[in-house]
Amino acid sequence: VVKIALPGHGYFELHDMGLFDVRGVGERLRVYELAGLGRLRTAIELARAHGFSRFVGRDRETDVLESALARVGEGSGEVVCVAGEAGIGKSRLLYEFAQRCREDRIEVWEGHCRARAQSLPLMPLLELLRSYFGIGERDTGRAVREQIAGRVLLLDPSLHDELPLLFDLLGVSDPGFPAVRIDPEARQRRLFAVLNRILATRSQRSVALFVFEDLQWIDPGSAAFLENLVDALPGTRTLVLASFRPPYEAEWMRRSYCGRLALAPLGLRSRRELLRDLLGADRSLDGLAKRIGERARGNPFFIEEFVRGLVDTRSLVGERGAYRLARPLEEKTVPSTVQAVIAARIDRLGEREKQLLQTAAVIGREFTERELRSVAGIAEPEAHALLRALLGDELIYERALVPEVQYAFVHQLIEEIAYHSQLHDRRARMHAHVAAALEELYPERLDELAARVSQHLEQADEPLAAARWGARAAAWTGFADPPGALDQWRRVSELSDAAPDSPEAVAIGIWSRIAIMNFGWRLGAEEQEITRAFEQARELAERSGDMRSRAMVLGMYAHTRVVAGDAAAYLDMHRESIRLADQAGDPALRVAMVGTPFALFMTGHLREALRTMEPAFALWAETQRSARD
């Protein structure tokens, strides 16, 4: 702590108070006042200390970004899309540029898309907003609301009424200040409008940089947000950098203010420069650099991993920048892909370190020490020792130290390979542990985390529990991302089908399909999908024998047909739904089924429509009488 607190590390903001005499200490000591957290809360720069190689061969690309930043400073918002294969240096380029911006006091916000997380709604968006509002993982709901309100109202006090929307989005609704209930599509529009206002107002004060990494894994809701952000850029002093692996494409990339930067493999000179930095110039290395350069085909991450692999196997001895070849390299031991290099490095770890790395990979690209300890079931001292070893092997790095220690895999490929290098049964067990840990560690964020919990339970081969959490996630997602909610409900229906037969699985199966119909007709889902959802829901409802479910399924489907302009053909279905609702003996359900009188009205059955509504008025009168009494 003392070491990282020193000026220059950036973790803390320190004011120099000058030199002081301290009793018992021979020399005068410089004393600093601790003024707060520093600008480098995220500690990827630790990775530099842990062996980031020299940044080479990207002068042209850096110039492109600098030019874009200069134009943005003049009030012309832009996007630069950085495309390239895994390991080619996209993240590094963005990191170097973001660091340079931070040094110039330009605010930088980042959202990362994750492998295996496309079904997790809004993850990168939430990450970006959490960093924008300065929200910590362990902040309470109240603290989060205060952070959001403080930042938003300082920017634009007229956004006060929109705060509940942001609270809902970040999973910290205030029961005393609820959001107005509006159609899901309208909620999304409004949320986007609020975010655009924040962007525009903020941009009047200074230039800002938004970074989105790995768009090939973006979820639909975050993609919609990104498109909205891109549309709102003109006239703002905002630069958006987005990276992805081809062949990812998005429609917004065709906008005139969106540029593309394709990262090519490093050229010969840059490869030499990088290898010289990594290896040094010992005469024993003659020919080695050429072989590595050829095998890695200009992919800098491959080059780095190759060298690390040789160091691990003691083929190279010495230290970085001053290695020598200890024994000749046999051709058959030279891996042909970067994946093979990483797999071999992981294989060479000690058993405990390897297991911990694999467990971390199940949690995801980033993980806190608390999460890891909870999932792995190990005590703090052992966790520290193992993590130190993994840090030393440059497989992970400390991403943040405050408000709690957070780690991340040095590269997405390491996480992917560590994840897939374990047996299915162990991985499934770990997924179950992660789900339990998330539930236990973040009781105030369960709506937001429900999709993650559900996904872990699905991987743990617990489809019913996954469906239950998926339904919670879908209900929450519907607030801000209707297409995302529809996708979640589709997933929930599949999970309920995969679950062992039980009343709960059937109920979730029915409800998810009613939701698919409800979101589907609003969002323009294919007629076939709506009809399939109806048929499956009807079968489940009939099997369950539950009159309420049968009534709701019929009523919902008939409503989708009426609004699609096919009212007359589905009148009998509406009538049947009312009959079933009557049989169910649930007056509230009967009242809620206003789709039937609407259909009767549109098809001209005016008197029948009136008769259908009579029970609603009878119940209303009774409710009013009870309220008076």
Added chain:
Amino acid sequence: VSGSPYADCMWFRASIRLYLGELTIQAARAETERALAMALEHPDAVDALGAYVALIGICSFEGDGEAALEHAARAVELAERAGGLWAQSKAHSERGQAHVLRGEWNEAIAAETRSLELARTFPAGMLWEPAALAQLANAYLGAGDAERARDAAEQAVAISAKGGSRLIELWAQVPLVSPLIGVQATHASAELDPGARAEIERALGRAETLIQELGAKSVEPFLHELRARLAQLTGDTPRYVRELTEAQRQFAEMGADPQAARLSAELAPAAT
């Protein structure tokens, strides 16, 4: 299915009873305004849209363009703020209807065109398509473009008839007849084309059948007025006066005072 079913039921009931001739304009409005108040108190903001639509419908019976436009402005604001495409399509169509009532044809065309764009964006908008087309036909007719009016009205009738939306079909028959009469009226010097006359009679007959089937007594005065226009075109003055008088009487009886006053003013010279 809905966030505020009681409010929905209240304005449904008021609208239906107005159609059936069981409520006057004033009584229907009072009940719909109660439904609107209830919907506005409900947490689902967009619930109020149905009540605004119902109030605009009442204004159409009454012929009150001012009030209709006021309700339509609120409906559009609400739909833009809190509704999906479905709600927005309907709200823009209602604004178009309000402009038609006020004789603001270009504004009406723009609003109905916007409604159609939205309705055609997704399958669930198809219910509103014929309603918007019917209003678009009225707007084109007012703007003097009888051909396009007729085309829009024919589409409205075909689509609503196909889907079995008899209520929309009924309202689409009215602008279907009007442009037919309008086209003939532009050739006033000539005899009424027998083919056109048969077509007009057929459309009027279908409208009459729908009124009977639905029991939509309140639409009858609109039909009498159309028959009066046809009689006027063919020079049948006694029938013109008879039909217009009946329309005026029925409008007055249902409390549609502006409509009744408009026809009274037209009838005054005929009476002298």
